[in-house]
Amino acid sequence: MYGKKVKLRFIFLALILASVILTVFLVLQSLKENVVYFQSPSEIKSLIELNKKKIRVGGMVKEQSIFIDSDKVNFVITDFKNEINIVYTGAVPNLFAEGKGVVAEGFLKDKNYFTATKILAKHDENYMPPEVKEALGDK
């Protein structure tokens, strides 16, 4: 009924459509699984249910809270309203210091303890991650 060309076009379009739908589906699916949310210590305190997923916590490293031994680093992140204890094994960035902004990525053990798998590096001492700035409420 239709010419060969029309048929070919039709198959072509159908293929494109199918692959677009597949792409969108795949992307959305893995976005759901691989997105990391950012929370401040206060937000964690107000959680009703503990999330098993990886999150990021940001704020200031509390003064005199860093303790280091041969295999781990302990410190406290504060947003001046609430605090959370961090346990971390791994390399710390150079600008990691007391009284400076920090972002830790990892898993919540409970509302007070957080096991970090990564401490995010910053590039200069004046730089404050926007999330941290907001979490601190423009200090």
Next chain:
Amino acid sequence: MLANQIGYYSLILGLLLSVLLCGVSIKDFNKTNKQINQNILSLSFLQLVFVIVSFLSLIVSFINSDFSNETVFNNSHTTKPLFYKISGTWGNHEGSLLLWLLVLTLFIFLFLIKSREQPKKYRILTLLFQQIIIIGFFLFVLITSNPFNYLFPIPNEGLGLNPILQDPALAIHPPILYLGYVGTSIIFSSSLAAVTQNYVTKEWGQHIKKWVLVSWIFLTIGIMLGSIWAYYELGWGGFWFWDPVENVSLMPWLTLTALLHCIVVLERRASLTSWAVVLSITTFTLSMCGTFLVRSGILNSVHTFANDPARGIFILIFLFALIVLSLGIFFIFHKENNKSSNNFFWLSRETSILINNWFMMYFLAVVLIGTVYPIFLDVISSEKISVGPPFYQKLIVPFLIPFLLFMSLGPRLKWIKSKIENKNSLIITFIISVMLTFFIIKNLTADLLFYTVLISAAFFLFFTTLKELFIKKFNNISQTVSHFGFSLLILSILFNSILSSEIITNIKIGERYDYNKGEIFFKKIEERNESNFNSIIASFEIKDKNGKTIELKPEIRIYNQPIIITSEADIRTTLLEDKFLVMNLVKGNEYFNIRYQVKPFMVWIWISVLLLSLGGLMSLFKREI
């Protein structure tokens, strides 16, 4: 002082010349003479000269540490080595925009010289479109980011350049990357001109291919330089972090690569015309979007300099105007060329190139969504999220398998209609690849099935291109070299990620640390003073399981202006593997935090990217020889 004024007025003169150029070329457009008015060429040259003068005078201000210039004050310091004073010129927002302008004007001038055989109206229109972009950037520089602002009273000392930018790879990374990034502007302008003139033909394809190649080569090498820098300077031992800033450079690269393949079809078969134009427009738009995202401070990175919302808004409006203009032109003027027979068969070179383009678009979609979605979500719901490497790996790596297979088969097909030739030898190559992979993977602790399939596909491409290189010596050698480079790239990345090992520990001076494959001994530290930093150099002795000892000397630098601590990794590179050691200081503590990594085939990643661009280079010079 003087340099400042020269630079500023040159910029204004450059802008006036832009307006003049538009006027002259519009007048010349309807004249019947065959060649364009010689004045246009001279004016364009003059404009280039003015921008160069302006750029040079900024460099002079930087060399002289002229702190009456605000840009110099913000980004330089008298104790900085001369080399980094010069590279500091483009290591900041204002200077880098001046570099944008320089590349924009340079490319249009080169275009005018190199396109003498092209139709006159097409050349004039290209010039006009390019001048629209140039005027936009002149205004942007002069209004929101003037590099020649005065400071009074004149400060005695500058604020210094961010030390992690004081690095040889990063000194040449911006100019190279810009040649590629901004180079796409000429593709954009000329494709719009070609659309209005209904000139999207084989001839146009042949002519614009060179420009696509030039941008592509520079962009590839520029991305690689940034990546090398991240590898040794950021101290994480990786070379690609799927950071938004990296993604915005990868996106134009993907469309440019798609365009490069699409142009091949265009120059041979005069089909896929609309697609070529769409890709040209998209590529430049993505470059502009990248500039917008990075410069507006929406994405945070080392590329974000002092943020000013006015800048973001300016680029956004300009970007929007360009998109509307280009889409408008495309829909009004574009006619499908039905002269040539558009039909081709399933098994043909055209189809295989279309498949390449589909994959490129898919990769682009993944990267685009991963980059933009967090920003989008932040705006509508103020929820903060980040999309990490697992997202990209999960969505991109599995699709490399069919991509690599098509890449091995596609180039062996002929135009219009084809059969797969030499089936037997292909099957043998395939079996060899699978067996080889199986024996390698068997001894490793990796996901057996998935990696076997993936690496087999990569080896398949590797062997087919290798065979091609030896058998068909000069037939389409550029494409074979590039594809060979790509297979090598995938192989080295895969083996690198499977075989890498890492040890992180906190260690005191004089301590030994034993791990299952050897021993790390922290011998001593030394202090040294340089003009703009003090450094702590540590010596470590690392013994591997064969009892071989190497000494690595990572360094911590404490820069004085601005006060920043950086870690300089020490890397021992051999053809087989990189040994990478970086240490960090924790304030007020006797422990040093060290990270020791063994990264196999690291150097092959860089070599294969060079091969990839070498293929482009060979294609660029093919016809001249």
